[in-house]
Structure formats: C-alpha cells, structure tokens
Amino acid sequence: MSGGTATQWDVLVVGAGPAGATAAALLAMAGRRVLVLEKDEFPRFHIGESLLPAGLPVLERLGVPTPADTFVYKSGAEFVCEASGRRGVFVFRESLPGCARHAWHVERSRFDRTLRDRALALGAEIRHGETVVDAGASAEQAWLKxxxxxxxxxxxxxxxxQSRLLARRHGTAEPYHRFGNxxxxxxxEGLGDAAVAELDPQHNxxxxxLRPEGWGWIIPLPGRRLSVGMVSGGKMTAEQLEQGLLAGPMVQRLTQxxxxxxxxxxxxxSYKNTAPSGPxxxxxxxxxxxxxxxxxxxxxxxxxxxxxVADRLVPALADGTEAAPDLLQQHDAGMERAYRTFAALIDRFYHSNFAERMFLGDTSDQPMRRGVMSVLAGDVWRTGNPFQDMLLAARRNEHHLRAGATPRRQHDAN
Ligand SMILES: Cc1cc2nc3c(=O)[nH]c(=O)nc-3n(C[C@H](O)[C@H](O)[C@H](O)COP(=O)(O)OP(=O)(O)OC[C@H]3O[C@@H](n4cnc5c(N)ncnc54)[C@H](O)[C@@H]3O)c2cc1C
Structure with missing residues (x-):
C-alpha cells in the first residue's frame, strides 16, 4: 500500500509525544495537511513529569485544558542534601519578569494523550501502531516507511x-559523556495525609x-501519587534505588x-543530534x-x-520555500542557545561545587538568584540575564562536555 503522494501530505511527523503532537497541532491549526505516525497506542506510560514555566504559553496557545487528574500546580524546586541536612528552595515567582510564575507536574500518559487529542481536534491525522522503520528527504520530497x-x-x-530516527540514520548522535546517562x-500511589501535607499542596x-552517585527526584503527581527516581553516570539498578533514595528519611516518610x-x-x-535539520x-x-x-x-x-519549527514552516509551505537548506538556521541557533545554557548548568552541577554553593548555600545575591531562577524556569531565549550570560561565556567547549570523567557529583567540604 502506498501511504500517499507528495501533494497529499504537507508534513510527515514521526512520533506523537509532546514534540510531535505540538508541531502537528500548530501546523493543522494553520490549515496544513499533517500525518503523524506513532508506534504506540495511547495512553502509554512515559517518564518526564515535571514541566517548566516557559512551556506554559505553548499549552495555552494549543488550548490544552489543565484538569486536576492530569496537572498538579508546581511553584518551584527544592534542592535537598539528606547527608548534610541542607536544603534550598527556589520558586519561579522570583525569576526575572516575562515568564510564567508557576509550572505543572503532569501525569504523562494523560498529558500526552491530551496533546494528541488537541492535534486530532485541530485536523491532524494521527495513526497509532505505525512504526516508522526509515525516513529521509531529498530535494524533491520527504518520505518515510x-x-x-x-x-x-x-x-x-x-x-x-530517544529513538532519534534521523540522528541514527545520519550517524549524528553525539553522547554527552559527562552527564547522567x-x-x-x-x-x-495512595499517599497518606501527612505526606500530602509535607508536599505542601499550595506549592508542590x-x-x-543531591547524592554522591548523582541525584534523585521526588515529584508529586495527581491523585496522591509520587514519582521517585535517581540518575547517575553508571548503569542503574533497582537495588541502587532501594538502597539509595528510597531508604532515605524523606522518601520513607512520604511513602509510609x-x-x-x-x-x-x-x-x-544524554546526547545531541549535531545536524538536526536540512533540506x-x-x-x-x-x-x-x-x-x-x-x-x-x-x-x-x-x-x-x-x-x-511550526511557526517557521507555515509561511514556508505557503510560499513554497520549505526545501531551503537554511530554512531553520535561526531556529537551530535558538535551540542551540537553550541546549548550551542547560548543558553548561548541568556540567557545573556534576563537575564543580556549584550545586552546593548555589542551591544549598547562601544565595542572598538577589540579581544572581533571579537569573538562576529564570534559567530554572526555562526562560533561556531572553536577553538581560547575567547568570545565563555567565554560563554561556564561561562554558567550556563542546569537546570538553562530550569527553572525560563519568559524572559523580563533587561535594563541597563544608
Ligand atoms: C529519567 C528521565 C526523567 C525525565 N524527567 C523529566 C522531567 O521531569 N521534566 C521534563 O520536562 N522532561 C523530563 N524528561 C525528558 C522527557 O521525558 C522528554 O524530554 C520528552 O518526553 C520529550 O518529548 P518528545 O516528544 O521529544 O519525545 P517522546 O515523549 O519520547 O515521544 C516520542 C514518541 O515517538 C514515538 N516513536 C519513537 N520511535 C518511533 C518510530 N520509529 N515510529 C513511530 N513512532 C515512534 C514514541 O512511541 C513516542 O510516543 C525525563 C527523561 C528521563 C529519561
């Protein structure tokens, strides 16, 4: 069976996760014929449950509802070192102006389905149970199989x-060896009242x-559920989780x-596709x-x-310039700025005493603290953030990020 002709589909999308569903929804909203092929049936489990304020305008633009069975209000992040008893709280309302003052934690199976449903409602065609085995593009057309x-x-x-279809095909996926992998x-499920109170429903x-082998997360989810996990440079096992984070006093208390x-x-x-776009x-x-x-x-x-990408593609499809090799040059540069900002912060998190000093230490330097908060909010395309400027200017080169020591977070002697 042939799936269609060059004129039938304007855009072919592989995957209906948050990225694919958002692009499909916005392209369909602009009247474009979009086909999304997704290998799994929805709802399906996915990790990645904590959002940042900088993503909220996209959800609003798509008209995504935020019901309580899917979304939990999140006001910021708390950094905790159980070994030393030190902690530091950072809330999004402290960030520089121009970004949302809160975010959400989401139940991903429902969140992803909701985004998918918006794309469908806006006119995208989405076929589940369709695994794309190969895909590419020539000067004349794009194709997938x-x-x-x-x-x-x-x-x-x-x-x-993370299937990273094109990066694998093109051999352009470069790992970040120095990050968690x-x-x-x-x-x-079934958290007790004391746990809900400790998680503080007003803030969540x-x-x-902060742990010697890496770091862990504790995320409150809708319906008295809790997500708990650990990340490290080495291959992780269930035993490490049990003997590490789950054995600590906070998780013990919250999950009683x-x-x-x-x-x-x-x-x-952790990797980067070094050639993310082309004709x-x-x-x-x-x-x-x-x-x-x-x-x-x-x-x-x-x-x-x-x-x-959708905002750049809509006018290009309208005037027939979508094959231009430099169509997404500016977009790629913008994303590169975002990746570099977070990469620089992550590199410091693992390979310096930055985390202890900044997140657990004395952060009374208000302008710096507000700048940190803006980066933590994902507001990384703005100008006028001295903290981000410092990260980008002082960041060591790509080679340095990709090679070198397995991450084990460094600890401050204090
Ligand atoms: C341990 C861990 C913790 C994380 N925590 C967070 C967090 O707290 N906050 C956060 O924002 N992010 C977090 N993330 C990252 C987050 O999960 C991803 O960044 C996010 O899901 C990316 O969305 P996506 O649409 O690009 O990819 P995905 O959500 O993975 O969607 C890709 C879709 O493509 C489909 N697909 C793949 N291959 C094919 C194929 N060949 N044919 C057809 N369909 C295909 C898949 O089935 C999938 O539905 C975490 C990730 C990990 C690993």
Whole structure:
C-alpha cells in the first residue's frame, strides 16, 4: 500500500509525544495537511513529569485544558542534601519578569494523550501502531516507511524521542559523556495525609536530592501519587534505588503506607543530534537533543522547539520555500542557545561545587538568584540575564562536555 503522494501530505511527523503532537497541532491549526505516525497506542506510560514555566504559553496557545487528574500546580524546586541536612528552595515567582510564575507536574500518559487529542481536534491525522522503520528527504520530497508502505510529503519532522530516527540514520548522535546517562525510578500511589501535607499542596515543589552517585527526584503527581527516581553516570539498578533514595528519611516518610508500583530503568540518554535539520527535514524534542533531566528541561524544550519549527514552516509551505537548506538556521541557533545554557548548568552541577554553593548555600545575591531562577524556569531565549550570560561565556567547549570523567557529583567540604 502506498501511504500517499507528495501533494497529499504537507508534513510527515514521526512520533506523537509532546514534540510531535505540538508541531502537528500548530501546523493543522494553520490549515496544513499533517500525518503523524506513532508506534504506540495511547495512553502509554512515559517518564518526564515535571514541566517548566516557559512551556506554559505553548499549552495555552494549543488550548490544552489543565484538569486536576492530569496537572498538579508546581511553584518551584527544592534542592535537598539528606547527608548534610541542607536544603534550598527556589520558586519561579522570583525569576526575572516575562515568564510564567508557576509550572505543572503532569501525569504523562494523560498529558500526552491530551496533546494528541488537541492535534486530532485541530485536523491532524494521527495513526497509532505505525512504526516508522526509515525516513529521509531529498530535494524533491520527504518520505518515510512503515510496514504498510511508503508515505511522501513536502516536509519531514522527526519527533521520535530517544529513538532519534534521523540522528541514527545520519550517524549524528553525539553522547554527552559527562552527564547522567542512566535512571531508575518508581511510583507510589495512595499517599497518606501527612505526606500530602509535607508536599505542601499550595506549592508542590519538585525535590531534587543531591547524592554522591548523582541525584534523585521526588515529584508529586495527581491523585496522591509520587514519582521517585535517581540518575547517575553508571548503569542503574533497582537495588541502587532501594538502597539509595528510597531508604532515605524523606522518601520513607512520604511513602509510609503507600503502595509501590513498577520499577523501571532507562539508559543511554544524554546526547545531541549535531545536524538536526536540512533540506525538507528537521528533528525536534528528544530526537534533536536530550540533556540529563536534572533541571526538568525536556518537555519544555520539546514544546518550544516544536512551536518554533511550526511557526517557521507555515509561511514556508505557503510560499513554497520549505526545501531551503537554511530554512531553520535561526531556529537551530535558538535551540542551540537553550541546549548550551542547560548543558553548561548541568556540567557545573556534576563537575564543580556549584550545586552546593548555589542551591544549598547562601544565595542572598538577589540579581544572581533571579537569573538562576529564570534559567530554572526555562526562560533561556531572553536577553538581560547575567547568570545565563555567565554560563554561556564561561562554558567550556563542546569537546570538553562530550569527553572525560563519568559524572559523580563533587561535594563541597563544608
Ligand atoms: C529519567 C528521565 C526523567 C525525565 N524527567 C523529566 C522531567 O521531569 N521534566 C521534563 O520536562 N522532561 C523530563 N524528561 C525528558 C522527557 O521525558 C522528554 O524530554 C520528552 O518526553 C520529550 O518529548 P518528545 O516528544 O521529544 O519525545 P517522546 O515523549 O519520547 O515521544 C516520542 C514518541 O515517538 C514515538 N516513536 C519513537 N520511535 C518511533 C518510530 N520509529 N515510529 C513511530 N513512532 C515512534 C514514541 O512511541 C513516542 O510516543 C525525563 C527523561 C528521563 C529519561
């Protein structure tokens, strides 16, 4: 069976996660014929539950509802070192002006389905159970293949997440060796009243637990559920989670009487696609870059990247210039700025005493603190943030980020 002709589809999208669904929704909203092929049936489990304020305008633009069974209000992040008892709270309302003052934690299976449903409602065609086995683009057309045949269109968007279809095909995925590369996590349901009170329903900050082997997260989810996980440079196991974060006093307290669910391990995840776009194709979301999730940047970068691509593609499709090799040059530079900002912060998190000093120490330097908060909010395309300028200027080169020591967070002697 042939999936269509070059004139039938304007845009072919691989994957209906946050990146693919957002791009498809915005393109369909602009009247474009979009075909999304997604290998899984929805709802399906996905990790990545804590969003940043910078992603909220995209959700508002798409008209995504925020019901309480999917979204939990998040006011900021709390950094905790159980070994020393030190902690530091950073809330988004402290950030520089111009960005939303809060974010959300989401139940990803519902969140992803909601985004998918918006894309469908806006007119995108989405086919589930369709695994794309190969995809590419020539000067004349974009194409992709499934077991049902070949589909053609005017433009190809790779939103395949960590499958990173095009990066694999082109051999352009470069790992970040110095970042976390493996994670083990689990969920709890049926949290007690004391746990809900401790998590503070008015704020629901993500807890980022600073640990010698890396870091851990504690994220409150809708319906008295909790997400708990650890990230490290080495391959992680369920035993490490049990003997590490789960054995600590905070998780013990919060999960008393709660039921533990499945434990999952994911690995091999910090990398960058060094050639994310070209004539008639681009990669967005995790297919373009995945950074260690310590600062919860993934979904927000996926939403913002997808939006920027759709906004550039709509006029190009209208005037027939979508094959221009430099179509996304400016967009790629913008995303590069975002990746470099987070990469520089993550590198410091693992390889200096920065985390202890900044997140657990004396952060009475208000302008710097506001700048830190803006980066933590994902507001990384703005100007006038001295902290971000410092990160970008002082950041060591790409080679330095890609090679070198396995991350084990350095600790301040104090
Ligand atoms: C341990 C961990 C913790 C994280 N925590 C956070 C967090 O707190 N906050 C945050 O923002 N992000 C977090 N992330 C990152 C976040 O999960 C991703 O950045 C986000 O899901 C990216 O969205 P996406 O649409 O690019 O990819 P995905 O959500 O992965 O969607 C890709 C879709 O493509 C489909 N697909 C793949 N290959 C094919 C194919 N060949 N054919 C058809 N369909 C295909 C998949 O089934 C999937 O539905 C975390 C990630 C990890 C690993």
């Amino acid at each position: 499934t077991r049902h045949g070949t589909f053609t269109g005017r433009y190809l968007i790779d939103a395949s997440g 493996s994670s083990v996590f689990t969920h709890y 900050n993500i807890r980022i637990m 009487g709660a039921r533990r669910l499945e434990t999952r391990v994911v690995g091999n995840f 008639r194709f681009t990669a967005i979301g995790d297919a373009a870059c995945f950074l260690d999730p310590v600062f919860s940047s993934g979904v927000t970068l996926a939403l913002r990247g997808a939006e920027a």
